[in-house]
Structure formats: structure tokens, C-alpha cells
Amino acid sequence: MSTKNSGLLQSLWDFFCSLKLAISLIITLAVTSIFGTIIKQGGTMEELQREYSAGAIKLFGAMDLFDMYHSWWFILLLYLFTVNLTACSIKRLPRVWKLASVPTPLLESGVEKSLSNLYAFTAKGTAPQIKERMVAFLTANFGAPVITEQDGEIHLFVQKTPYSRLGVYVVHLSIIIVFIGAILGSLFGYKAYVNIPEGGEVDKVVTRTEKSIDLGFKVRCDKFTVTLYDTGAPKEFRSLLTVTDNGQEVIKQRATIVNDPLTYKGITFYQSSYGPAGDSTFHLTVRSRNGALSMPLTLRQGEAAKLSDGSTVQVVESTDEVGPMMPGFSGPAARIEFTPPGKAPQLFIVFKNSPNFDEKRGGDMIFTYDSSDAKFFTGLQVAKDPGVGVVWLGCALMVMGICIAFFMSHKRIWIRITGSRVVLGGSASKNPAGFGILFDGLAEKLKQVEKP
């Protein structure tokens, strides 16, 4: 029974150690990832119904394709990939570790046969003299050698960057560290969202899964401003934020803009969106066409005001920039509902930038839009991610590991002196062509100095 078990374990281990599994997983991850870039991710039901048929929604929904990067099967693939990566590394590491950590100072015949870079010649003088010259040559041209005398032969050995063999395992480890950081973030962090009207203060935020989270301090939006370029494109979204903790204003009116978030106690607030806060105040002027009447009006949106003749006025809708909705106009605009006594309500628009526009409407009463104390709300993305430092550590290791794996090589040079017979040998763990050039250069130099 136990042998059967260990046999099963062994084959499971072999399965996870195989490079075939690794390449299959990489290809599967790559191919399935494409689905998520074609199929809309994380849309509302209404959005999905607009784009897909009922059958497609049912099919894709059953396979979690509308949120595939968080689906059980995609996460499972990522876990399998991690286990595979770990198993592959564990299996191969001991052998590579030995190659890197245990020097091979002897150029024995077995080693010699495995080398493709060899140069042999007969030197003048006694073995000790030759040794002295060879040591000087290696020290000058490659590095100070380790000298071993054994069975009447003298072996000189120099190696460079043996631990560069571990570069690829540093990369594998870094991927696992990035995953650990991601898992830490998803367990102990959150992504949330909050809208704060100008002058408003919040101490709670709502996560994407509609969970309310206590910040433990208060954030107030003192002011929100949008600046535009001459072209009408947005230049800056700026919220002035104040953080109050235990009744103390710990951060005062910090300007928070896109690409410059505010962080307090590990929670970061990112400028993300904005909108009208609803309780804006509008300053209008109403005058009668015959000039008998002219009076200023101060209205809040949705609030009806009564004029002296008994008619009512109300701002039903407003915008800061009417251009996109009404080409040819620009700037703030408001939709007015005007109801003369005993008559049907009239709906029309007034424009701040076109004060004479309402005259053309032909009504008895003419309205102008003078100004508004438009209030905004600022939309802030809120994130707490204690794993992000771990992710950056993983990324730094990854870049380091890749550079070691590609650009550094474990280079070894041997010289064996048997009487007057000298053999120069060399090997490198990477870039054999480049090492061949280096070796040929060494051999050429040796030929020059040892010229008979």
C-alpha cells in the first residue's frame, strides 16, 4: 500500500516538475487571457444585454467569462502555474547549486572531454617554471588561479561569477513573490470608491463588492476645480482634501490631482472622477419684454420660485459644459421650467455665454443666466494594498534575475601542466559563441608569450 502511495506521489511530483506542463500552462494562460480582452469584463447586466444575445450571456456566464480573470478556473491555472514553477525549481536547483558552489579545480580527463574550448602546447623549462609563468599569465589576463598539485600534475583554475547560474531561479522566485504580494493585497487590502461633495466629509468608503468600510479618520473635500486647455481638453482635476483624525486636522488642504494621490495610514486616495453635486445655486435675471419688470433670482436646482405675477420658475437641469450636447454652444447652461399663472409650463434653455439668446424665444419674460455657485463632488478611488511593497520587491528581483540569467555567465578556465605539456581549457554556462571568442583570444596571447 505504501509503495503504491509513494508511486502515486512520485508520479504526481514528476507531473508537476515537467517542463511540458510548464509550457502547456504558459500557452493555456496566454490563449485563455485573449478571451477576456475580447469579451466585455465586469459590465452590468444591462450593458451585457445590449451587446450579447441571451444564449451567449448564459453560455459565457456559466464559464465565468464576463469576469474571467477572477474566475475559479483562471485562478486555478495561476495556482497550478505557481506550483509547477516551484516544483521545477526545487527539482533542478540542487544540481545547479552544486555547479555554482563547488569549484572544480582539476582538469581531469573527464572534464577535458566535455570541453569544446581547448588549446594544448609544449612549453620550455621545468614544471615549476612553467607553473610560475602560467600563474602570471592567468592573473594578468583572466584572474588569479587556484593551484592544485596532484599525481605529479599541476592544475590551475579560475572561475568567474559562478552564482550567475542561479539567475533563472531568482526569476522564478520573483514570480512567486509577486503572486504572494497579490494574494496579500486581496486578503488584507481593498479597492473602494467614494464621492465627496465640496464641503462634505466622509469617514466611510464603499468597496466594489458594496461593503462599507470605516476609514478610522475623516476626509473632507474643501474644493474641487477643473481646468481646461484652450482646446477644451481637460488639463487638471484638483481636489483640496483635508484629513481629520481624532479631531485633529492632520493633513490640511492637500491638493490631490491625477498622478499625485494622497496617502494617510496606508490608505491612498486617487483623483478619479467628478460631477455636479446637485445643490448648486443659480443666479438668473428675469425681465419682461416691455421693460416694466426686472428682477434677480437666486435658485437652487429643483427649487421653484414665485414671481410677483404669480408665475413660477425652476431650474430642472444644468451642466457646466453644454458643447458636447448642443454643438455650436459652449459653457454652462440650465434648463428652465417657467409656468405663467393658469398656463401650461414652458421648458427652455438659457446659456451663460449667450446672454441674449432667450430674447429670440419670443416669450413675454426674458431670462438670462448670470452665474452659478456650481458645486461639484469629487470621485476618489480608495485603495489599501499592504501587498504592494512585496509586489515591487518581486519585480525588482525579476529584473535583476533576468539580467543575471541573460547577461552573466559562469566562466571557467583551467590550465593543466604535465611535465612540459600544457593544456588550456575553458567553459561557460551561457553564450558559448561569445566565450569562444574570449578563449581564442587567451590562446592567441598564450601562443605569443610562449613563442619558442
Add this chain to the structure above:
Amino acid sequence: MTSSLMFNITTFSYLISMLLFFAFLASRNKAIGMGGSLAAYAGFIAQTIAIGLRWNESYVQGHGHAPLSNLYESVVFFSWTIILIFGILDMKYKYRIIGAFVVPFALLGMAWAQLSLQSNIEPLVPALQSNWLLYHVITCFLGYACFAVACGISIMYLIKINSESSDSNSSAGGIVATFPSARILDDMNYRAIMIGFPLLTLGIITGAAWANYAWGTYWSWDPKETWSLIVWFVYAAFLHARITRGWVGKRAAWLSIIGFAATIFCYLGVNLFLSGLHSYGGSR
């Protein structure tokens, strides 16, 4: 002297360079090959000046930002990086015939940018106002350029292998006579990818760092992010298959071409066909 004049000179130089390289293929006249390289370098210098001028022009207009912010500027920069990588290879390995298969990519980029893309200098929207833009774009495009060069070399490899197997006893060898040996082409394909892969990795990481700084999420499976990961996977598979399984030659060449196709889709396809955070890269 304006940047647009210099960009015209650039495109013209790359055209001359490509034609000279084609003539070099046909004639095997070394002087013509030399001319191809020189025309490419002249274009490169003109383009470098043009990019600098455009940068300066953006300051004169009061916007003041590196010329890396829209599709036009990115295509121009892409073609600049392609010639840069070609130049390094040419100086280092002296196989300038590679230019015949690499310079056309750069020329294509310049011609497309100049003929059909909006070349206005636009001010930066808030999301792009960050130094990360520079680091992110430069690392990504240097990586892309290495992959473009690797793709050109792989095409040469496949042509070389095919002609060698079809007319192995014809000593003339046709146009492939000027090609380096198949072994060298295979090795250079690997080298180009070996340099491109860390650059792509850096590009993805700087993108993630920027996203975290701007939105609080370093990875959100946005189509651009996902496709860059797919490209990363393709080249990771290439490197693993080569180093541990000995995938060289034809299979490596095809993988390199597939990788570059994925790269181009990641760069352009995502903007043209899919939606996402990189939509500012669109031509409108």
C-alpha cells in the same frame, strides 16, 4: 528648421536606405551595402533632431512634454528605436544586409505616421502628466524594436534555410549569398530577443508602477496589460524552449515571428479593435 521638415528627410533617407539594401541584395556590391547603412544613419540623425525639435516645439506652444503621447509620436519613436537597434547590431556584428529586412519596418512606421496619422502636438490630459510616461514608453518601445529586428532576422533565416534546401548544389546562391550563415542568423535572433525580453519586462513593470500611482491598481487585466502579458508569455516560452529543450532553427524563427505579430497586436490591435486605458493612443 521645423520638426516636420526633418521628419520628411527621415522618411526619405529610410526609403533610400531600403532601396540601397535591396540593390545590395541583388548586386552583392559592398559599397552599395555601405551606402544603405549610411542612409539609415543619416535618417536616424535627422529623426533624432526632429524628435528634439518637436519636443522643443511643444514647449514653445506652452504644453511642454516629451513627444511620446499619441499614436503619431509613438509610431515615430518606434521607428527610431528600430533603427537604433539595427545600428547597434550593424556596428557590433557587421552583417549590414540585415538592414534589408529591418529598415522596411522603420520606413513603414514613418510613412504611415506621416501619411495618415494626426501629427498635431496636443497638450497632455491629466492621466498622462507623469514622469512614468517617459520610462514606460521608452522601455516598451526599445523592447518592441528588438522584437522587430528579431522578426526581420527570422524571416532572413527562413529564406536562407529554404533556398539552401531547394537548390543546395547551385553555387551562385542568388540573393541569399549575402546573408550570414543560418547558424549566425539563429544566434542573432536569440540575442535580439535576449535584449528585448528584459526591456519588455521593465516596460510592463513601469506600466504597473504607474497604474498603481495613478489609480491604485497595479494590474487590472485591461486589454493592453493582458496582451503585453501574452507577448511576455510567448517570448518566455521561446527562451525556455530554446535553453532547456534545444528549440533552435526553424521553430525558433517561427516563434519569433509569432511573438512579433503578438507584439504588433498588443501595440496597435488593442487600440484599434479593443477598448481600454490606452485609448489615447488612438488616431483621433
